[in-house]
Amino acid sequence: xxxxxxxxxxxxxxxxxxxxxxxxxxxxxxxxxxxxxxxxxxxxxxxxxxxxxxxxxxxxxxxxxxxxxxxxxxxxxxxxxxxxxxxxxxxxxxxxxxxxxxxxxxxxxxxxxxxxxxxxxxxxxxxxxxxxxxxxxxxxxxxxxxxxxxxxxxxxxxxxxxxxxxxxxxxxxxxxxxxxxxxxxxxxxxxxxxxxxxxxxxxxxxxxxxxxxxxxxxxxxxxxxxxxxxxxxxxxxxxxxxxxxxxxxxxxxxxxxxxxxxxxxxxxxxxxxxxxxxxxxxxxxxxxxxxxxxxxxxxxxxxxxxxxxxxxxxxxxxxxxxxxxxxxxxxxxxxxxxxxxxxxxxxxxxxxxxxxxxx
Amino acid sequence: xxxxxxxxxxxxxxxxxxxxxxxxxxxxxxxxxxxxxxxxxxxxxxxxxxxxxxxxxxxxxxxxxxxxxxxxxxxxxxxxxxxxxxxxxxxxxxxxxxxxxxxxxxxxxxxxxxxxxxxxxxxxxxxxxxxxxxxxxxxxxxxxxxxxxxxxxxxxxxxxxxxxxxxxxxxxxxxxxxxxxxxxxxxxxxxxxxxxxxxxxxxxxxxxxxxxxxxxxxxxxxxxxxxxxxxxxxxxxxxxxxxxxxxxxxxxxxxxxxxxxxxxxxxxxxxxxxxxxxxxxxxxxxxxxxxxxxxx
Amino acid sequence: xxxxxxxxxxxxxxxxxxxxxxxxxxxxxxxxxxxxxxxxxxxxxxxxxxxxxxxxxxxxxxxxxxxxxxxxxxxxxxxxxxxxxxxxxxxxxxxxxxxxxxxxxxxxxxxxxxxxxxxxxxxxxxxxxxxxxxxxxxxxxxxxxxxxxxxxxxxxxxxxxxxxxxxxxxxxxxxxxxxxxxxxxxxxxxxxxxxxxxxxxxxxxxxxxxxxxxxxxxxxxxxxxxxxxxxxxxxxxxxxxxxxxxxxxxxxxx
Numbered sequence: 001x002x003x004x005x006x007x008x009x010x011x012x013x014x015x016x017x018x019x020x021x022x023x024x025x026x027x028x029x030x031x032x033x034x035x036x037x038x039x040x041x042x043x044x045x046x047x048x049x050x051x052x053x054x055x056x057x058x059x060x061x062x063x064x065x066x067x068x069x070x071x072x073x074x075x076x077x078x079x080x081x082x083x084x085x086x087x088x089x090x091x092x093x094x095x096x097x098x099x100x101x102x103x104x105x106x107x108x109x110x111x112x113x114x115x116x117x118x119x120x121x122x123x124x125x126x127x128x129x130x131x132x133x134x135x136x137x138x139x140x141x142x143x144x145x146x147x148x149x150x151x152x153x154x155x156x157x158x159x160x161x162x163x164x165x166x167x168x169x170x171x172x173x174x175x176x177x178x179x180x181x182x183x184x185x186x187x188x189x190x191x192x193x194x195x196x197x198x199x200x201x202x203x204x205x206x207x208x209x210x211x212x213x214x215x216x217x218x219x220x221x222x223x224x225x226x227x228x229x230x231x232x233x234x235x236x237x238x239x240x241x242x243x244x245x246x247x248x249x250x251x252x253x254x255x256x257x258x259x260x261x262x263x264x265x266x267x268x269x270x271x272x273x274x275x276x277x278x279x280x281x282x283x284x285x286x287x288x289x290x291x292x293x294x295x296x297x298x299x300x301x302x303x304x305x306x307x308x309x310x311x312x313x314x315x316x317x318x319x320x321x322x323x324x325x326x327x328x329x330x331x332x333x334x335x336x337x338x339x340x341x342x343x344x345x346x347x348x349x350x351x352x353x354x355x356x357x358x359x
Numbered sequence: 360x361x362x363x364x365x366x367x368x369x370x371x372x373x374x375x376x377x378x379x380x381x382x383x384x385x386x387x388x389x390x391x392x393x394x395x396x397x398x399x400x401x402x403x404x405x406x407x408x409x410x411x412x413x414x415x416x417x418x419x420x421x422x423x424x425x426x427x428x429x430x431x432x433x434x435x436x437x438x439x440x441x442x443x444x445x446x447x448x449x450x451x452x453x454x455x456x457x458x459x460x461x462x463x464x465x466x467x468x469x470x471x472x473x474x475x476x477x478x479x480x481x482x483x484x485x486x487x488x489x490x491x492x493x494x495x496x497x498x499x500x501x502x503x504x505x506x507x508x509x510x511x512x513x514x515x516x517x518x519x520x521x522x523x524x525x526x527x528x529x530x531x532x533x534x535x536x537x538x539x540x541x542x543x544x545x546x547x548x549x550x551x552x553x554x555x556x557x558x559x560x561x562x563x564x565x566x567x568x569x570x571x572x573x574x575x576x577x578x579x580x581x582x583x584x585x586x587x588x589x590x591x592x593x594x595x596x597x598x599x600x601x602x603x604x605x606x607x608x609x610x611x612x613x614x615x616x617x618x619x620x621x622x623x624x625x626x627x628x629x630x631x632x633x634x635x636x637x638x639x640x641x642x643x644x645x646x647x648x649x650x651x652x653x654x655x
Numbered sequence: 656x657x658x659x660x661x662x663x664x665x666x667x668x669x670x671x672x673x674x675x676x677x678x679x680x681x682x683x684x685x686x687x688x689x690x691x692x693x694x695x696x697x698x699x700x701x702x703x704x705x706x707x708x709x710x711x712x713x714x715x716x717x718x719x720x721x722x723x724x725x726x727x728x729x730x731x732x733x734x735x736x737x738x739x740x741x742x743x744x745x746x747x748x749x750x751x752x753x754x755x756x757x758x759x760x761x762x763x764x765x766x767x768x769x770x771x772x773x774x775x776x777x778x779x780x781x782x783x784x785x786x787x788x789x790x791x792x793x794x795x796x797x798x799x800x801x802x803x804x805x806x807x808x809x810x811x812x813x814x815x816x817x818x819x820x821x822x823x824x825x826x827x828x829x830x831x832x833x834x835x836x837x838x839x840x841x842x843x844x845x846x847x848x849x850x851x852x853x854x855x856x857x858x859x860x861x862x863x864x865x866x867x868x869x870x871x872x873x874x875x876x877x878x879x880x881x882x883x884x885x886x887x888x889x890x891x892x893x894x895x896x897x898x899x900x901x902x903x904x905x906x907x908x909x
Contacts, residue, residue, distance in 0.1 A: 057452060321464050
């Protein structure tokens with residue numbers, strides 16, 4: 001057990017405590033917003049890695065969230081029953097990729113199994129991220145910002161304008177995602193607590209994986225790229241390749257968040273791909289301290305939860321715009337710098353130096 | 360495709376293209392003076408239209424437009440003074456994010472002031488059914504207003520930059536800020552002036568095109584992206600090229616409706632943006648070396 | 656045996672011929688110095704060799720391969736590592752972590768292995784750590800392992816950057832003004848370290864202005880002026896070379 005795993009344990013404890021508290025205080029509906037917040041958090045920690053450790057801004061990450069969600073939504077609701085005679089459909093059916101579900105009118109519909117849909121969503125995301133990541137990451141400054149903004153907007157316009165993706169109404173009646181015989185990702189009230197733990201379990205897992213990555217050879221290389229890219233290159237680090245891999249990794253995190261939230265909500269709409277959402281994610285990473293995973297996660301939880309509970313009213317988007325401006329004006333490195341957390345880490349581990357410490 | 364349809368697409372392309380070009384010129388003015396991309400440029404266009412519509416309720420049209428343009432100019436100056444002026448050597452990335460934030464605030468303010476409704480000024484001459492016919496080609500007089508006023512703006516800007524003292528001072532600042540300051544030019548004021556100018560031309564463009572395109576609280580964002588595309592296409596900082604580039608984008612976008620659903624019109628322009636950024640960020644008319652020398 | 660062969664290397668920036676038709680070779684296991692007045696093109700030449708800049712024409716032959724035009728990380732993989740004229744350490748990382756980057760090419764753990772923290776990666780990390788500490792010990796800076804790199808004294812930072820390049824296990828080490836900003840004692844120490852490095856079998860090509868260091872430890876010296884090579888000889892001969900003297904000290908009044 002390494003000291004860097006302690007925060008994940010503490011976090012898990014907080015997650016459990018929160019759930020018990022919510023039930024005890026008679027506010028189980030908070031768990032719904034908290035579950036959704038959890039899935040948004042996946043996007044945020046992935047983006048935090050990209051911005052903080054590869055130094056690449058992305059103003060279009062909502063696009064990847066939407067790609068994940070829409071691919072999964074489409075494949076689990078598009079009825080292949082009328083294509084039953086088709087060779088390809090027969091192939092899918094024999095391979096066990098398809099399931100029969102009840103459609104809106106009580107008849108039978110033939111759709112892809114949620115696991116296959118999820119896999120497809122992730123693969124599509126990986127493909128798109130590799131294709132656009134290559135040229136995008138060669139850009140700098142405002143060109144990079146505009147390119148990522150453009151990407152996100154293209155995704156938004158495509159889902160908004162495509163009939164079979166639901167156009168402005170999006171896709172709905174998405175079936176639940178049965179992970180295990182007794183564990184299903186869906187919005188059904190009885191499964192509320194279950195789903196809460198699924199979401200936060202995934203966040204904990206994501207934090208574990210990313211924390212491991214930061215402390216590994218790759219993490220060190222990424223940090224060197226962020227501090228002095230040309231020097232890193234001269235020391236044998238293939239900086240282009242690493243930035244690209246990290247970009248794709250962060251896209252996958254966003255897409256997985258999208259897949260699971262879609263099944264939980266039972267639907268997805270074009271607004272999930274909008275610039276406003278992308279700006280929101282960047283604002284949260286910025287206020288959390290750009291290379292500070294736990295900072296971004298905490299701020300993300302607080303702000304997303306408040307937003308979902310409606311505390312920002314009609315000023316929802318404005319709040320994040322203001323946050324972004326304030327951070328960029330006064331503290332472009334982010335408010336919760338790693339120093340603050342390192343102090344906390346010291347206290348936790350009980351010794352002067354933390355293993356694998358970085359400044 | 361017959362002449363009538365072709366000309367319709369062409370006219371639409373020229374109309375929109377002209378507006379994109381004006382937005383791009385606004386980008387260029389600020390970029391030349393400061394090196395930053397002001398994403399809020401699109402909002403000036405939106406504000407021009409919205410404010411003019413509100414003022415038109417109790418002012419005659421020309422007065423409403425003038426007041427709207429002046430208001431936008433004041434807002435432009437305020438933005439510069441409040442958000443930009445006091446920053447010390449900010450990176451361009453930080454700046455573009457700040458201006459994106461500013462555009463969001465303006466957008467949200469517009470939403471709360473004017474709601475989600477689309478608005479438009481009345482046609483300057485005639486109405487929406489008036490047409491001027493040249494053979495098989497039917498043009499709304501408003502199109503002539505758009506191109507006419509834009510041409511006048513460009514002419515005035517050219518005169519301003521080449522023959523007036525403040526204009527030449529701005530060009531001096533753009534070329535070499537330190538040398539300009541040594542000559543007694545206030546670089547800070549030049550920056551404010553660049554924002555005022557860009558806001559003004561954007562607002563006027565917004566007024567003159569609103570009868571045709573309508574204006575809505577969120578019209579600004581798409582214009583900013585397309586204006587930026589045009590600016591890049593022509594070479595960042597090159598306003599003459601921006602005119603040509605604007606027309607090219609407007610016409611391409613317009614004709615794209617022929618081959619794909621209208622809903623994807625924006626996808627076309629953004630794809631063009633990505634294509635340029637990936638392949639030739641210096642634009643069609645820009646020099647590759649010059650674009651590399653600019654600080655990113 | 657020749658380890659580096661530069662042939663007719665050219666680089667022009669607009670109107671300036673920064674490096675003009677430069678050719679020279681470096682013998683394996685030797686220390687070769689590259690000197691010349693400011694603006695002679697020495698750092699540009701280094702940037703051409705290490706891949707930071709592509710040459711306009713000419714070849715660079717290193718370890719039986721043409722390396723001109725390769726990316727810096729590819730050049731490094733072939734066995735050429737370098738230090739920088741203006742120190743380019745990684746801020747926000749400890750001295751040890753800076754050195755450990757030097758071991759990047761000699762380790763393998765990738766994204767997946769890193770995220771899952773597989774057991775073999777832990778072993779690899781341990782080996783990287785130990786090797787890096789050994790490099791630091793060799794250079795006498797092992798005590799600073801856990802200090803943040805940019806908080807070290809200037810002289811120590813120079814040695815640290817040297818260590819980082821050394822950790823790459825290079826065959827050829829490019830040192831760009833390793834003694835810049837160092838006082839006499841530190842310069843002598845640096846000279847000693849470079850000699851020790853050469854003694855371990857690593858070839859050194861260095862740019863330097865400090866003549867005492869250059870004359871003391873170099874086996875051969877190349878002199879550049881305005882991008883052209885004007886001399887390539889042993890130290891004593893260079894000292895007496897009239898062209899070199901003219902370039903540094905100017906013409907004697909007739």
